[in-house]
Amino acid sequence: MGTVAARLADIVGAENLLVGDAISDDYAHDEALSVQQQKPAYVAKPHSAEEVAELLKAATEAGLPVTARGSGTGLSAAARPVEGGLLVSFERMNSVLEIDTVNHVAVVQPGVTLAELDQRTAEAGLTYPVYPGELSASVGGNVGTNAGGMRAIKYGVTRSNVLGLQAVLPTGEIIRTGGRTSKISTGYDLTQLIVGSEGTLALATEVTVKLHPRLPHGATVLAPFDDFDQVMAAVPKVVTSGLAPHILEYIDNLTMAALVYNEKLELGVPDAIRDRVQAYLVVALENRDTGRLEEDVETLGELLSELGAIDVYVLEGGSARKLIEAREKAFWSAKSAGADDVIDVVVPRSSMSPFLTKARELAQTAGAGAIGCGHAGDGNVHLAIFCKDPEVRTKLLTDIFTCAMDLGGAISGEHGLGRTKTKYHKELEDPAKLELLRRIKQGFDPAGILNPGVLFS
Amino acid sequence: MGTVAARLADIVGAENLLVGDAISDDYAHDEALSVQQQKPAYVAKPHSAEEVAELLKAATEAGLPVTARGSGTGLSAAARPVEGGLLVSFERMNSVLEIDTVNHVAVVQPGVTLAELDQRTAEAGLTYPVYPGELSASVGGNVGTNAGGMRAIKYGVTRSNVLGLQAVLPTGEIIRTGGRTSKISTGYDLTQLIVGSEGTLALATEVTVKLHPRLPHGATVLAPFDDFDQVMAAVPKVVTSGLAPHILEYIDNLTMAALVYNEKLELGVPDAIRDRVQAYLVVALENRDTGRLEEDVETLGELLSELGAIDVYVLEGGSARKLIEAREKAFWSAKSAGADDVIDVVVPRSSMSPFLTKARELAQTAGAGAIGCGHAGDGNVHLAIFCKDPEVRTKLLTDIFTCAMDLGGAISGEHGLGRTKTKYHKELEDPAKLELLRRIKQGFDPAGILNPGVLFS
Numbered sequence: 035m036g037t038v039a040a041r042l043a044d045i046v047g048a049e050n051l052l053v054g055d056a057i058s059d060d061y062a063h064d065e066a067l068s069v070q071q072q073k074p075a076y077v078a079k080p081h082s083a084e085e086v087a088e089l090l091k092a093a094t095e096a097g098l099p100v101t102a103r104g105s106g107t108g109l110s111a112a113a114r115p116v117e118g119g120l121l122v123s124f125e126r127m128n129s130v131l132e133i134d135t136v137n138h139v140a141v142v143q144p145g146v147t148l149a150e151l152d153q154r155t156a157e158a159g160l161t162y163p164v165y166p167g168e169l170s171a172s173v174g175g176n177v178g179t180n181a182g183g184m185r186a187i188k189y190g191v192t193r194s195n196v197l198g199l200q201a202v203l204p205t206g207e208i209i210r211t212g213g214r215t216s217k218i219s220t221g222y223d224l225t226q227l228i229v230g231s232e233g234t235l236a237l238a239t240e241v242t243v244k245l246h247p248r249l250p251h252g253a254t255v256l257a258p259f260d261d262f263d264q265v266m267a268a269v270p271k272v273v274t275s276g277l278a279p280h281i282l283e284y285i286d287n288l289t290m291a292a293l294v295y296n297e298k299l300e301l302g303v304p305d306a307i308r309d310r311v312q313a314y315l316v317v318a319l320e321n322r323d324t325g326r327l328e329e330d331v332e333t334l335g336e337l338l339s340e341l342g343a344i345d346v347y348v349l350e351g352g353s354a355r356k357l358i359e360a361r362e363k364a365f366w367s368a369k370s371a372g373a374d375d376v377i378d379v380v381v382p383r384s385s386m387s388p389f390l391t392k393a394r395e396l397a398q399t400a401g402a403g404a405i406g407c408g409h410a411g412d413g414n415v416h417l418a419i420f421c422k423d424p425e426v427r428t429k430l431l432t433d434i435f436t437c438a439m440d441l442g443g444a445i446s447g448e449h450g451l452g453r454t455k456t457k458y459h460k461e462l463e464d465p466a467k468l469e470l471l472r473r474i475k476q477g478f479d480p481a482g483i484l485n486p487g488v489l490f491s
Numbered sequence: 492m493g494t495v496a497a498r499l500a501d502i503v504g505a506e507n508l509l510v511g512d513a514i515s516d517d518y519a520h521d522e523a524l525s526v527q528q529q530k531p532a533y534v535a536k537p538h539s540a541e542e543v544a545e546l547l548k549a550a551t552e553a554g555l556p557v558t559a560r561g562s563g564t565g566l567s568a569a570a571r572p573v574e575g576g577l578l579v580s581f582e583r584m585n586s587v588l589e590i591d592t593v594n595h596v597a598v599v600q601p602g603v604t605l606a607e608l609d610q611r612t613a614e615a616g617l618t619y620p621v622y623p624g625e626l627s628a629s630v631g632g633n634v635g636t637n638a639g640g641m642r643a644i645k646y647g648v649t650r651s652n653v654l655g656l657q658a659v660l661p662t663g664e665i666i667r668t669g670g671r672t673s674k675i676s677t678g679y680d681l682t683q684l685i686v687g688s689e690g691t692l693a694l695a696t697e698v699t700v701k702l703h704p705r706l707p708h709g710a711t712v713l714a715p716f717d718d719f720d721q722v723m724a725a726v727p728k729v730v731t732s733g734l735a736p737h738i739l740e741y742i743d744n745l746t747m748a749a750l751v752y753n754e755k756l757e758l759g760v761p762d763a764i765r766d767r768v769q770a771y772l773v774v775a776l777e778n779r780d781t782g783r784l785e786e787d788v789e790t791l792g793e794l795l796s797e798l799g800a801i802d803v804y805v806l807e808g809g810s811a812r813k814l815i816e817a818r819e820k821a822f823w824s825a826k827s828a829g830a831d832d833v834i835d836v837v838v839p840r841s842s843m844s845p846f847l848t849k850a851r852e853l854a855q856t857a858g859a860g861a862i863g864c865g866h867a868g869d870g871n872v873h874l875a876i877f878c879k880d881p882e883v884r885t886k887l888l889t890d891i892f893t894c895a896m897d898l899g900g901a902i903s904g905e906h907g908l909g910r911t912k913t914k915y916h917k918e919l920e921d922p923a924k925l926e927l928l929r930r931i932k933q934g935f936d937p938a939g940i941l942n943p944g945v946l947f948s
Binding site: 179186220230275414446449489 | 593594595616617639643648651660664668670671672673674678679680683686687704706730731732837839840841866869871899900901902903905906907921923928930931934
């Protein structure tokens with residue numbers, strides 16, 4: 035065992051350090067498509083912030099690149115290790131430390147999964163409302179990528195719900211940021227800077243998240259439209275209505291066909307209607323009172339009909355759940371259909387229609403396919419890209435991202451840049467902003483050990 | 492006219508540059524107490540981002556300290572200029588550029604007041620929900636200090652509602668951050684870093700804020716309690732109820748007496764009750780439907796009675812508005828009563844009671860007074876400090892801030908550090924975090940021209 039391995043083993047215990055062949059393939063990738071797998075030289079499984087601090091000190095001294103890993107469910111390869119580097123896996127730091135029912139926060143270790151947190155908050159009548167669609171994802175991973183998901187239209191994204199962090203700097207200091215309150219105006223907001231930094235600034239070792247009352251009654255409405263522009267025009271009207279939907283999604287006809295087929299959904303949409311649909315709107319409401327929920331569903335149905343829905347289907351609990359779950363698994367449908375990349379561009383929701391028209395034109399010109407669904411309320415478009423040739427694909431994605439940015443959008447709404455989108459960011463972003471990001475990175479991580487290749491190439 | 496003045500006059504036009512005696516006293520202060528006034532050498536009134544950029548370039552080259560000013564309503568002297576420096580006043584950049592009813596955002600220049608924005612959003616049936624209590628405040632000033640206010644319990648603070656910025660770096664580059672969407676995961680969040688940075692990193696020249704549906708019906712409930720701990724125990728129950736109050740304030744008996752006296756409030760609380768009250772809870776609800784609002788007010792009243800309220804008063808529109816306005820003016824009551832400082836410590840709401848007990852003890856020991864009110868839902872405590880001796884006051888505030896931080900809180904919830912609290916922050920904050928802040932500052936403002944003396948001494 036080399037001296038570096040010996041030192042790392044000293045820190046976490048020999049049984050929590052994997053080296054060489056003991057490292058399984060799982061640690062060599064996350065769920066991003068089209069990225070080469072890469073095993074690290076070491077996998078360390080710390081169980082405390084102090085151990086993480088010691089690991090980072092050792093890594094800084096040895097010049098060892100460090101990648102953090104939660105559950106490995108990321109879609110942009112931000113958790114793919116570097117050759118010869120150290121992977122810090124948070125699998126053993128997986129405790130819910132506290133469900134605080136007075137301040138309405140949960141304090142958790144980064145390896146806690148969303149499923150676990152959901153169960154624990156449910157017991158208290160509360161909810162952590164960020165559902166990026168993969169319940170095995172870890173809170174720490176969500177913090178790294180600023181995960182979003184379907185309920186962001188009502189509850190915001192990860193960043194909106196993280197109140198505080200304990201984090202370890204690459205130089206080994208352990209800091210605390212924020213706290214159990216939404217209101218702090220005491221210096222720069224380090225919490226918000228670390229959220230979404232994809233493991234390049236500091237490693238979160240404890241996360242304080244905001245909890246919300248868990249509203250017990252919910253209903254899901256499915257509205258097919260002849261025309262995509264009608265769907266997009268309906269979205270702001272639904273938002274302004276005051277009905278406060280917590281899910282507001284569109285699904286295009288091809289994606290819906292794939293979901294229905296893969297997940298054996300029974301949506302009750304007659305064939306004659308299904309054949310003419312260009313896109314569906316899925317709207318979910320929730321309430322603490324069943325009577326009010328029923329009234330709201332009726333109001334919503336009337337509104338959607340006025341806005342041009344061919345019909346309005348109130349889904350039964352079981353089929354509603356299956357549809358939402360299927361939508362959450364859209365990535366897996368795309369993957370099993372042979373998609374070569376998945377992108378999650380964001381644009382102002384007013385620009386979704388022009389964006390999609392242009393993106394489809396670009397794909398067609400490139401001889402590629404681009405189908406998808408998305409968070410209509412947030413302008414977050416998920417497209418599965420079918421295009422085998424890497425060069426053609428790079429050109430196509432560059433054009434699609436350029437189009438999104440020209441419309442006032444950004445490359446990623448929730449997946450992050452990771453290893454898959456960093457090169458586009460570098461090429462397309464304002465150099466003055468790239469320079470600021472570089473200086474911030476330099477301020478946190480002067481030795482550049484944290485996740486090299488992510489955000490900066 | 493010196494060469495610097497000539498260059499500044501070239502940029503903004505001679506009629507928009509004030510020098511020497513032409514600078515009125517207004518520009519020498521904001522509303523912070525106990526801070527010496529200081530006129531700058533120059534006041535420039537740019538009317539575009541390009542002019543701001545030229546001003547900052549000139550300032551960088553001349554080594555001229557620069558302070559930004561909105562309406563001058565700040566409470567921590569972040570807008571108080573530096574001797575010999577340049578004050579950039581945004582009074583001419585006061586246009587609402589767009590109320591976007593599809594994306595539900597407003598795009599405004601920094602000098603727009605909250606009153607103006609409120610009027611313009613009302614016309615569209617929307618609202619910008621951050622009400623820090625002073626409608627003449629500017630949006631740019633709110634961005635600088637991350638202003639909060641009473642409605643944060645439902646809608647969050649400024650930071651939660653700013654989606655994007657155009658900002659000018661001290662080196663003269665104009666950047667755009669964020670956009671007309673809540674979901675972006677494309678590099679570090681520069682928007683969130685600039686919000687709350689008190690004019691020390693960059694000057695915002697355009698702000699994109701999130702708008703919400705304006706719910707037309709509202710009601711305000713006043714509940715007196717015998718005991719402060721009961722008030723604090725009631726707060727989380729009201730939050731968990733799902734009634735979603737947009738205002739949840741406590742007012743202690745002395746402060747309420749001052750408000751009633753100064754503002755001639757008629758609250759309908761009988762003398763016999765008033766004499767035994769230790770603190771009041773003020774809860775406001777809103778709804779798009781009057782029937783639901785009435786039901787909710789009834790539910791709230793029952794809940795508050797169960798939680799120990801002596802009685803529950805549903806205030807008529809006029810007196811409710813007057814009470815809320817009086818609460819918003821509590822600072823002015825404190826000022827006219829001769830307060831020597833005003834602090835806005837934040838703690839987890841579970842710690843408000845122990846914090847207040849300790850703070851009053853500390854004040855008593857110091858022979859000082861500390862009375863107040865606060866945003867009970869957010870743990871944000873406003874205390875008017877009556878203590879003439881500056882040394883005793885510094886010691887008292889140090890002790891009070893230490894107590895808040897030991898309870899997991901922070902020095903300021905919404906006023907910012909400015910020139911009044913920076914020294915405490917420097918003394919009490921973790922040196923590792925101070926060093927990070929310094930490095931971030933250095934990355935944005937290598938010449939250190941932006942607001943020296945604020946956040947860093």
